[in-house]
Amino acid sequence: MSGGTQGRTAASITARAADASGSGAVHAQPPALLEVENLVQRYRLPRERLFGAAPELVALDGVSLRIEPGRSLGVVGESGSGKSTLARAVMALERPSAGTVRFLGQDLNALSAAQLRRARRDFQMVFQDPYGSLDPRQKVLRIVAEPLDVLGAEAGDVRARVLEALESVGLRAADLDRYPHEFSGGQRQRIAIARALVTRPRLIVADEPVSALDVSVQAQVLNLLQELQRQHGLSYLLISHDLAVVDHVCDEVLVLRKGRIVEQGSPERLFGDARHPYTRALLDAVPGAFPGRRRGTRARAGAMESKPARP
Numbered sequence: 001m002s003g004g005t006q007g008r009t010a011a012s013i014t015a016r017a018a019d020a021s022g023s024g025a026v027h028a029q030p031p032a033l034l035e036v037e038n039l040v041q042r043y044r045l046p047r048e049r050l051f052g053a054a055p056e057l058v059a060l061d062g063v064s065l066r067i068e069p070g071r072s073l074g075v076v077g078e079s080g081s082g083k084s085t086l087a088r089a090v091m092a093l094e095r096p097s098a099g100t101v102r103f104l105g106q107d108l109n110a111l112s113a114a115q116l117r118r119a120r121r122d123f124q125m126v127f128q129d130p131y132g133s134l135d136p137r138q139k140v141l142r143i144v145a146e147p148l149d150v151l152g153a154e155a156g157d158v159r160a161r162v163l164e165a166l167e168s169v170g171l172r173a174a175d176l177d178r179y180p181h182e183f184s185g186g187q188r189q190r191i192a193i194a195r196a197l198v199t200r201p202r203l204i205v206a207d208e209p210v211s212a213l214d215v216s217v218q219a220q221v222l223n224l225l226q227e228l229q230r231q232h233g234l235s236y237l238l239i240s241h242d243l244a245v246v247d248h249v250c251d252e253v254l255v256l257r258k259g260r261i262v263e264q265g266s267p268e269r270l271f272g273d274a275r276h277p278y279t280r281a282l283l284d285a286v287p288g289a290f291p292g293r294r295r296g297t298r299a300r301a302g303a304m305e306s307k308p309a310r311p
């Protein structure tokens with residue numbers, strides 16, 4: 001994770017130094033992979049009384065964040081804090097009430113539907129529920145190939161690309177012709193990850209990707225996400241109600257509460273020195289895995305690495 005990042009940091013420092021030299025040359029900073037500014041999402045709720053005003057719920061209230069290429073950001077918060085709303089806004093599945101979402105400098109909400117479809121090859125999503133998110137009537141080949149449809153001929157040999165994605169998540173050619181119900185929960189989530197990988201994206205937004213899985217399988221899937229990040233220089237926006245999950249994969253964590261960011265920092269800092277009482281309450285909710293809460297869970301995951309790759 002860190003090697004490439006150091007390289008980029010050095011490059012951006014060089015660019016700044018050149019600017020400061022007074023040469024007058026403009027060295028534009030490369031745009032962030034993802035930049036969210038002042039995102040607000042309001043939902044209108046059903047009227048309580050026939051002639052009363054429809055009440056409004058503010059699900060996101062001025063959220064800003066930035067992800068540099070190859071880095072990963074975790075978002076944690078209790079149920080209803082706005083995590084999935086943020087994921088939908090970042091994926092441009094929903095138009096925000098205010099604020100902007102820029103991917104590589106491009107304002108996603110300014111794109112036409114066709115442009116957005118093409119842009120989506122670079123950012124894909126993995127959902128919480130590997131049962132509900134895979135079409136039970138389709139075979140794995142078709143399910144994983146689906147995001148390639150928009151690329152047309154550019155996708156090349158679809159079967160080969162699907163196989164490459166499947167193999168990178170620990171599945172194999174024989175799985176191409178099977179249906180989702182023939183797989184375990186962990187394997188289904190691997191299929192969902194393969195589907196997200198098949199377009200070779202730069203960013204994967206994963207909304208509670210392991211919370212529907214058995215605890216024994218969770219660490220294997222998190223290890224896989226980490227491994228894919230290392231291999232492909234991927235970035236994640238990883239959403240979880242569980243700080244331990246994001247600690248595993250992310251360089252930086254945002255703590256969301258009632259649609260606002262209440263704390264932000266490295267996982268190490270949050271585990272060692274959470275400042276906001278809400279973050280401390282979230283840490284307290286993590287079942288007994290963190291004696292003294294001085295460290296994260298990377299050790300816990302490491303202890304499970306010897307398990308077979310096909311949960």
Ligand SMILES: Nc1ncnc2c1ncn2[C@@H]1O[C@H](COP(=O)(O)OP(=O)(O)OP(=O)(O)O)[C@@H](O)[C@H]1O
Pocket residue numbers: 043044045057058059077078079080081082083084085086241
């Ligand atoms: N389409 C919608 N219409 C009305 N209210 C909504 C809508 N989507 C979300 N909300 C509300 O916005 C708030 C944030 O919801 P969101 O699903 O983003 O929370 P979350 O952090 O993902 O929660 P969970 O951990 O339970 O998944 C909640 O109060 C929710 O009821």
Ligand SMILES: [Mg+2]
Pocket residue numbers: 083084085207
């Ligand atoms: Mg949610």
